[in-house]
Amino acid sequence: MGCSAGRGTLAQRLEGLDGEAAKALVAKELQKGLALNGTDAPLPEAVRRHVKAAGLEALLAAGAPICEEVLVALLARLRVGEDRAVVNVFLDHGMDVNTQDPSPDAETLLMAVIRSGDVATVEDLLNRGADVMKTDSKGNTPLHVAAARADEAIVDALLQRGAVVTNKNEDGHSAVMSARLASLAPNLRLSGAGGWASKEILAHKVFGKLDKRYLNAGEEVWRCPTSGDCWTASSPPPSFPRNHQVAARLSLAGDAFSLADAVEGAWLFGEVQPWDVTFPKGRSMETEEEWQK
Structure with a gap:
């Protein structure tokens, strides 16, 4: 060019x-x-x-x-x-304030700044007309990114500018689910080092520090791109429990399904009492990953 x-x-x-x-x-x-x-x-x-x-x-x-x-x-x-x-x-x-990364991910300028957690620069971009609903190639909006990071200040700034909570990304997740799982489509999870870890199948047995057990070959895990540590969906994300607080905040700007998703996630990780939550008759799930399915 x-x-x-x-x-x-x-x-x-x-x-x-x-x-x-x-x-x-x-x-x-x-x-x-x-x-x-x-x-x-x-x-x-x-x-x-x-x-x-x-x-x-x-x-x-x-x-x-x-x-x-x-x-x-x-x-x-x-x-x-x-x-x-x-x-x-x-x-x-x-x-252009709405410029996108030329790479296949097509992440927007606003999303890149949200990743850094720089609230002041996010406000600058919003004041210059950054589109709060512009998506990357996987259907993530800026709100998905802020929610996955459990960044309440940026979430509030985006909501004030009209960001929609109920929009789904390529994985079928709303911003509430991104907060609850600390994830982005296509199934990238926030690592303890703040980067995005991709899902992989273990080739050999390793010790999972977050799971506090050995993870066996063939298990589905996420691996931190910085530390190399592995963990499964049953371990809480690095933003826990703040991520559930942000999910609750988002659900108030969403719909009944958003509220159900937020409460369900908090219950699965012990943030609310089980008797406070009503589930569909006949459903009995044990882990967050099972609920995802």
Whole structure:
């Protein structure tokens, strides 16, 4: 899309620079004939190297294009947390507030910021018109992401802007279920390290710290991408018990099914008394995973 990763020379020199020093360096390189497009384009590398807002703004103001490679790097950077100035710099220079990751996941800019838990930047995006109902390729809305993280402040901000609780993702889960299970479609679960763990079938026996037992070969588990720890659906998510509080909050903005899902999840993990909950006649389930089915 018109630009590619540079060799990193300017980006490396911009690392750690802020304010006028960063702007002066970019201006000096422009006088020497710095190419802002093509094979030596510096912006993609600058974003990957976490160059500060002043350096990025200088490049953008000089005409550096916001190409696909820049967007991929920027969203990856935002997911792990970044100061709001960087987001606002890109928006001020023409980036669509509803831009989506060019990867197959098609995660929105708003979702990437929600992942980092940066409430102030979420508010900035909402104030600039971010669509609270725009989905990724798996049908998740921003509310699904905030709910799975059990981030009540962001959940409330999204609800105030009209986010709908009852929308279902590709796994058939509403935001209430995402909070209750700490999961996203397609069946990604929040790990203790805050990343998303994919479901897998164990090839050999391992000890599950969260389950406090050995997990056998052939068992269905989730594995933390950072620590490598495995756990099953019967163990509570890292956001427990806050996730059930958020599920309850969401259910009040949903329907009767939302309320049932929230109460059911809280009961299964001992957060409400069993006699407070009425289930369909003949149903007797033991675990959260059985209820999912």
